[in-house]
Every structure is written in structure tokens, then in C-alpha cells.
Amino acid sequence: MSFDAKVFKILIASPGDVDEEREAIPEVISKWNNLNAEANKVVLLPVKWETHSAPLLGDRAQGVINNQIVTSCDMVIGVFWTRLGSPTGVSESGTAEEIEWFIQNQKPVMVYFSSRPIDPKTLDIQQYAALKDFEKKMQKLGLTGSYTNITDFKEQLLSQISVNIKTLLSGIPSTPPTAQEAKEKAASIKKILKDGKVYMEDYEKDGKVKSFVVKGDTKAIKDALKERGGKWNSTLGGWLFPKTKEVEVAAFLKIHA
Structure with a gap:
């Protein structure tokens, strides 16, 4: 039977070394929908750049992706393992720029760092160092989670998505900050995100x-x-x-x- 529901679009953000996780996230979202959609009157829609964006001239590549999909999403799930990605001219990488946009626009952010074993022979040291610097910045904002394998990741994600859906459904925080507090918080976040680049x-x-x-x-x-x-x-x-x-x-x- 049909039912009315609010649809939230969830951006899947990651560099190119976590293909298994990128496949797992839509599976977890689908499972969440099966378990919760009708009862909560909420449907979650996974969004990926490779399926939801199209080639367009006239702007830098990440700028096109931002305009086509990032700014229309309600929440982001970011996943990292050994790489951060390539610089965009605005941020250290496309994935980092996407996550920063959600943070600065006060939308829910879920960021996970894999602790799976790494083969030293395939490791890009510069990429790994950049990733660790980014991870420290995210930890200062209290946004990070970690997992040891794909099963662990799926289990964590399924249980933690609901927390952020409640945040989205609530709309405005029950005790919104004053204009000055919001300004100071935004400045603090920007300082952490932009430090050293x-x-x-x-x-x-x-x-x-x-x-x-x-x-x-x-x-x-x-x-x-x-x-x-x-x-x-x-x-x-x-x-x-x-x-x-x-x-x-x-x-x-x-x-x-």
C-alpha cells in the first residue's frame, strides 16, 4: 500500500580506494528504508556523482558536481581508507570539499575512516599523510567513526543513520544559537577546516x-x-x-x- 513520505537525499562521498564501501552504503540505505520508511514516513535516496551528475563545460569539475548534486542533498556519508583524493583548487580534495560544504551549511555529516590492513607496497605516502591531516581536523569537530571490516561498517552505519534522520526531521534545533554564537562557531569551524592550506x-x-x-x-x-x-x-x-x-x-x- 502506498504512503506519503518525506524524501531525504544522502550524498556518498569518498576517494577512489573504497569501492566496496561505496557499494555497501546504498545497500544499507535500502535496508534502512525496508525497516523504517513506512513507520517513519521517511525515504532515503542515495546519491553518487557517477550516477547523478552529467558532463558540463564552463566550471571546474568539482564546481559542476557541487552545483548538480552536492547542494541539493540533505546529508553526507564520507568514507576514507588510504587516500584523500586530488586537490580541487578550493580544498585538499573533491571529497573534502563536499564534506566541508555540509559542515559549513550545518547539515548532518557522517565520516568514517577504515582501519583495514594496508599493503605498504601499494600505499601512496603523500596521499596517506594528507588523509591523516584531514582526519585530525574532522576529529576536532567530533565527526569521525572507524571500522575494521565491511561488516562492521554496515552495522555501524545502519544504526547511526537513524540518529541523523531524527536531526533532519527536527528541522531547527530546539535551542538555536544566538547570532553571535552562530558566527563564532562558523569561524571556529572554518579555521579548523582551512588550517594549513x-x-x-x-x-x-x-x-x-x-x-x-x-x-x-x-x-x-x-x-x-x-x-x-x-x-x-x-x-x-x-x-x-x-x-x-x-x-x-x-x-x-x-x-x-
Whole structure:
């Protein structure tokens, strides 16, 4: 029998070394739906970039994915093992950028780090080091879980999804923070997420976003940023560019930052 339900879209975010987990997550979501959907009047829809996005010119690749699928999702499940992924010009990797978007927009985030055995012969040391730095940042925000095998991962995920569904159903927190508290929390989160890297963020003026700023440790690339039309802004603490330069600068940062 049919029933009315609220549909929540869940983004599956990960680099390319956790294929088994990426297959397991939709299975767990399907099981959750079978057990809970009718009773809770909630249906969960798994979303992957490979099935829900399409090629599009005119923006950096991660920007296209963000616009097509990330910003329309209600929650994210991130999974990592030995790799973080490739830089996007905005963040350390596409997966990291997706997770950061959910954190900054105060949407539920579930991040898991695998402790499965690793074959040293196949390990990319730079990727692994970057992943460990990212894991430390997530731990500071209290967002991480860990698992030892795929069965352990499925069991944890199935039980923990319900907690975040309750958060989504509640809508606004029962004791929302004051404007000042929200501002301070957002600044604290941003500091943790952006610590020790070069990144881009939009600059809004008079209610419109016509520029963006490159911030972080830019000493080594300051001349190149200047050559590309960047102007140092001490008030903003970064290099100011018009939005028309966004793709060019993102491509440069992906390689050189």
C-alpha cells in the first residue's frame, strides 16, 4: 500500500580506494528504508556523482558536481581508507570539499575512516599523510567513526543513520544559537577546516558575489597570483580576484598550491 513520505537525499562521498564501501552504503540505505520508511514516513535516496551528475563545460569539475548534486542533498556519508583524493583548487580534495560544504551549511555529516590492513607496497605516502591531516581536523569537530571490516561498517552505519534522520526531521534545533554564537562557531569551524592550506572563498559585497579571495599560506605563489590579476587585500587577508578568473585560478591552485 502506498504512503506519503518525506524524501531525504544522502550524498556518498569518498576517494577512489573504497569501492566496496561505496557499494555497501546504498545497500544499507535500502535496508534502512525496508525497516523504517513506512513507520517513519521517511525515504532515503542515495546519491553518487557517477550516477547523478552529467558532463558540463564552463566550471571546474568539482564546481559542476557541487552545483548538480552536492547542494541539493540533505546529508553526507564520507568514507576514507588510504587516500584523500586530488586537490580541487578550493580544498585538499573533491571529497573534502563536499564534506566541508555540509559542515559549513550545518547539515548532518557522517565520516568514517577504515582501519583495514594496508599493503605498504601499494600505499601512496603523500596521499596517506594528507588523509591523516584531514582526519585530525574532522576529529576536532567530533565527526569521525572507524571500522575494521565491511561488516562492521554496515552495522555501524545502519544504526547511526537513524540518529541523523531524527536531526533532519527536527528541522531547527530546539535551542538555536544566538547570532553571535552562530558566527563564532562558523569561524571556529572554518579555521579548523582551512588550517594549513591555500583555499578560495567567495567575497560578497552589497549583497552580490562578484569576486573571490585566495587565502591561506600564499607566500610561495604570491607572484603567480599577482601575474594572474590578483590584488592583495589586507582587510580580507588574501588575494582578491573577479569571479571571471575563478576557473583559471582554481586550475592553477590545483597544480601549484
